[in-house]
Amino acid sequence: MDHATFIFFISTAIKIAIFTFVLILPIIAYSTYAERRVSSIIQDRVGPNRVGIPLTLFGCKKDIPFSGLLQPLADGLKGLLKEDLVPAHVRKFFFWIAPALTAAPAFLTLCVIPFGSSISLFGEDIKLVIADIDAGPLFVFAIASLSVYGITIAGWASNNKYSFLGGVRSCAQMISYEIALGLSIIPVLMVFGQLNLSDIVQAQADGGWTLLPLWNAHGSVLDRSYWENAGEQWLLLIPLTISFVIFTTSIFAETNRMPFDLPECETELVGGYHTEYSSMKFALFFLGEYAAMIVGSAIIVTLFFGGWSAGFGLDTAIANMAWGSFKLGGLIHLGIFLAKVIAFVIFFIWVRWTVPRFRYDQLMKLGWVVFFELALVNIFITAGIIMMMN
Amino acid sequence: MMPSPLFYLLAALMFTGGLMVVFMRNPVSSALSMVLSFIGLAGLFVGLNAYFIGILQILIYAGAIMVLFIFIIMLLDLKKEDEHPRRGAAMAAGIIIPVVLLIQLAGVLATEQDSPKVPELMLQEQAAEYDKETIIHKRLADNRLPDVHLTGRKIFTEFNFPLQIIAVLLLVATVGCVALSKKQTKTVVKKLPAQRIPTIASAPDLTSKKND
Numbered sequence: 001m002d003h004a005t006f007i008f009f010i011s012t013a014i015k016i017a018i019f020t021f022v023l024i025l026p027i028i029a030y031s032t033y034a035e036r037r038v039s040s041i042i043q044d045r046v047g048p049n050r051v052g053i054p055l056t057l058f059g060c061k062k063d064i065p066f067s068g069l070l071q072p073l074a075d076g077l078k079g080l081l082k083e084d085l086v087p088a089h090v091r092k093f094f095f096w097i098a099p100a101l102t103a104a105p106a107f108l109t110l111c112v113i114p115f116g117s118s119i120s121l122f123g124e125d126i127k128l129v130i131a132d133i134d135a136g137p138l139f140v141f142a143i144a145s146l147s148v149y150g151i152t153i154a155g156w157a158s159n160n161k162y163s164f165l166g167g168v169r170s171c172a173q174m175i176s177y178e179i180a181l182g183l184s185i186i187p188v189l190m191v192f193g194q195l196n197l198s199d200i201v202q203a204q205a206d207g208g209w210t211l212l213p214l215w216n217a218h219g220s221v222l223d224r225s226y227w228e229n230a231g232e233q234w235l236l237l238i239p240l241t242i243s244f245v246i247f248t249t250s251i252f253a254e255t256n257r258m259p260f261d262l263p264e265c266e267t268e269l270v271g272g273y274h275t276e277y278s279s280m281k282f283a284l285f286f287l288g289e290y291a292a293m294i295v296g297s298a299i300i301v302t303l304f305f306g307g308w309s310a311g312f313g314l315d316t317a318i319a320n321m322a323w324g325s326f327k328l329g330g331l332i333h334l335g336i337f338l339a340k341v342i343a344f345v346i347f348f349i350w351v352r353w354t355v356p357r358f359r360y361d362q363l364m365k366l367g368w369v370v371f372f373e374l375a376l377v378n379i380f381i382t383a384g385i386i387m388m389m390n
Numbered sequence: 391m392m393p394s395p396l397f398y399l400l401a402a403l404m405f406t407g408g409l410m411v412v413f414m415r416n417p418v419s420s421a422l423s424m425v426l427s428f429i430g431l432a433g434l435f436v437g438l439n440a441y442f443i444g445i446l447q448i449l450i451y452a453g454a455i456m457v458l459f460i461f462i463i464m465l466l467d468l469k470k471e472d473e474h475p476r477r478g479a480a481m482a483a484g485i486i487i488p489v490v491l492l493i494q495l496a497g498v499l500a501t502e503q504d505s506p507k508v509p510e511l512m513l514q515e516q517a518a519e520y521d522k523e524t525i526i527h528k529r530l531a532d533n534r535l536p537d538v539h540l541t542g543r544k545i546f547t548e549f550n551f552p553l554q555i556i557a558v559l560l561l562v563a564t565v566g567c568v569a570l571s572k573k574q575t576k577t578v579v580k581k582l583p584a585q586r587i588p589t590i591a592s593a594p595d596l597t598s599k600k601n602d
Contacts, residue, residue: 094418134529135538138445145453149425152457156418156464164464171461175454193525195538 007124015130019115020107023338027345028290029072035349036071042353079283087158087276094157099277099284102150106291109143112136113298114198116308116334117205117319120327128308128330129198136197137189140299141182144254147292148174151256151263154285155273166272169360170256170263176367177253177260183375184246187239187382188303201307205315208233209306210240215313232389239382244304246371246378251296253367255289258352262360297344298337305340308333397437404430417463421456428452439511442537511535 033048040047051074052066086095113136116128133139148171155167188210192200207216213233218225253260264272274285301307309315310333321329358366407427414420428451435444517530526543529536545553 133441134534134536135441135445138442138449138538142445142449142453145449145457146425148453148457149422149460152460152464153418153422168461168464171457175457175461178454 011124011126012130015126015128016111019130020110023115024107024110024291024294027294027338027342028287029076031290031294031345031349032075032286033068033072034346035352037068038346038349039353042350076283079280082279084279084281089159090276091157091159094153095276096281098150098154098157099281099288100150101153102147103284103288103291105143105147105150106288106295109140109295110298112139112197113295113302114201114307115337116330116332117202117315118327119330120322122326126330127198128334132196132198134194134196136195136200137185137299137303138195140295141178144292144295145174145178147288150285150288151273154277155263158273158276160276162270163273163275166263166269166275169269170273173253173256173260173262173363173367176364177250177371180246180367180371180375181250181254183372183379184243184250185303186375186379187243190379190382190386191236191240197302197307201302201309204306205309205311209309209311210304211237211244212305212311213237215311220312232385235385235389236382239378239385240304242374242378242381244300246375247303248300250367250371251300252348252351253363255292255296257289257293257348259355259358260363261357262363293348294341294345297341297348300344301337301340307340308337310336397434400430400433400437402430403427404434418460421460421463424459425452425456428456439535440537442541 037047037049039045047068048071049068050063050065051068051071053064053070055061055063086092111130112133114127114129114132118125118127120126151170151174152167155163155165155170158164188200189195191210192203194200204210208214214221216226216233218228220226252258256263263269264274266272269275274282277285310318315333317329318332319329320327321332404427407423407425407430410423411420411427414423428447432444432447432452435441435447513530513533513535517527520527520530524539526536526539529539
């Protein structure tokens, strides 16, 4: 094994470990906490604010509450320590494998997301993306489309009518919205002319975010030369905004989040596909759901809001920031990216506690009659604008 | 190029998946084994530098078509199929067709060289064949294989006419499907009122209260 390959393997292993287990897993844990706190703020409640360091266990007079920040840890412990009940009437093998099939695809899709620009350590450039492949969005869709198996199998294996209905609903819903999801980003890909997510983000850092073209290669909005070159960007905002709306809504449907959470609709289906699950298997479904939500936010941020770029022509300066011979500007980009993703996760939570649930026929109608056609027309509009400009 | 242990692993995955499709008694297990086999195949495509085709393999076959299969198998609940006695004709076909295919495979293996090698990719030399402005040229010059762009270029320039024909064919199939299913619902709607009237009339509580 030569030097370059060795560096490649080591850096990839470190990136996998850091991005999934150090960055995303805690974000997932804390988005469950955020969900409960934000919902309590919206509903004028207090929410979980007690779990801290239990000093009273060690003989002190008071606990340190930390306003409930250790709640996710307690929840995780509870998931692991509770009795794991497997009902007698289930199909055992599928019942066991279903939670894993739900959680794994969401984590797999993380590998094409550009978390930051690149950092330079010991003279080696390291891109802050696990696998820099030339078909990023397609890879995400392909792997995300596998996550439907987990939910469907869970519903079927539970041998329970409510669970089964939840599984079937989820299956139909995900197939329907995958079409809108795939078609809606075609305008974006047409504008950038490629499928490599790192390059798409780089193009946005240079030429303005997709939905916020306030600067381009010729300067920012305040400069004269910007306006001489900016006509196309502003005209393209029309189809790109449409595709943003379709894409974001479809992500809500794909991740089974609130306005479209019919697979686990409590008023009709008890608990939906996870009615028969308990302890950590149950928690894995939620892990998968939140992971999918975070990946969804990351894709939205990457395609429409500049990914890791800070914008306003600051990115070259940030990328070149160095500490001795180590270029660590990429870490600042990483922070910017995570901040944007967290903002979107909070948006997801906000929508959940604001919008009421759709009826199932409304959901199907929205997917097949409205979004599918709108996304198709949108492709033609974009093609027209691009053709006109050339 | 893919290291050979990875090739054998993926090939084994595909092979096991394929065998399980045949030997599993439960139709849902069979369908899921087919997904496993597709994933192995996708991995083999990726190993041949065909990322695009590998990903499409998962996206379309594993992620869409097999989901529909499983959806339908679950809805039909094919339990009775398990107890069907094996028919002679089906068994004969099941033996003859694989044997023919095996003979063909043996024929191919006999003529092939000992260990065929994937041709070396000369990316930078190929770059000159494309316009300097295109992404294909830039990627090739950068020693990266722009397989998505190359596939798209091939399809939309050389095979544009067949592509359009296929699109029309699919459209015909879709429209046909909708037309057929529409017809069925119409007949159902016509029948429904006739069936419903007696059931409503036979509910004495409602009618008697209205008459009062």
